[in-house]
Amino acid sequence: MASLLPRWCEPLTFDAEDAADQLGRVFDVVGIERWDRPMIHLADRAALAHFLRGRGLSEEDARRAAHRLETPLTVTKRRMTGWARK
16 A cells, blocks of 8 residues: 555554553553454455545546555554553
8 A cells, every 4th residue: 555655654643553652641551452453345446446535645546546456455454442541
């Protein structure tokens, strides 16, 4: 996906990798659950183009980019759930 979306791998303000540390700066962390799961199934190029549109590509760029990857394709999402108290 990084070859199609230049900012795909850039860290966000609250990434799962950093979330526990950020949560711990404000709260007493009770528990953390981390997971990576295949969450989005893109069955064909039309679905991939739609996904890319939602990440900022123009309709034309998304359609062209969708032809650069093989489908079906599954996108794995990394998440963290935290329990904390003040």
